[in-house]
Amino acid sequence: MKTQVMTFNISNTFEEWANNFDSHREIQAAAGMTPLFRGPHENDPQKVCVVLQIEDEEKVGAFMAENEAAILESGHLLETTESNTYL
Numbered sequence: 001m002k003t004q005v006m007t008f009n010i011s012n013t014f015e016e017w018a019n020n021f022d023s024h025r026e027i028q029a030a031a032g033m034t035p036l037f038r039g040p041h042e043n044d045p046q047k048v049c050v051v052l053q054i055e056d057e058e059k060v061g062a063f064m065a066e067n068e069a070a071i072l073e074s075g076h077l078l079e080t081t082e083s084n085t086y087l
Helices: 014-022 025-030 057-066 068-073
Strands: 002-010 033-040 047-054 076-086
Touching: 002 057, 014 033, 014 047, 025 033, 033 057, 047 057, 057 068, 068 076
Parallel strands: none
Antiparallel strands: 002 047, 002 076, 033 047
């Protein structure tokens, strides 16, 4: 397993974004993604950090592409996403 840390900005409130994110646990698990943490930045509620355990970076990429509409609907501003993966 690898650990992926993503930060990005959102256009909705954190609560709206988190409710959307949490509602997709089953499809996240099917893509080999296990959320470990999600939370807003302490000084900027429009910036989010997500920490995931992932099986495969390609699966994560496919998940993001297949679910782009739902991700955008959550308020996730895709162009602001920064991602780092650790062993």
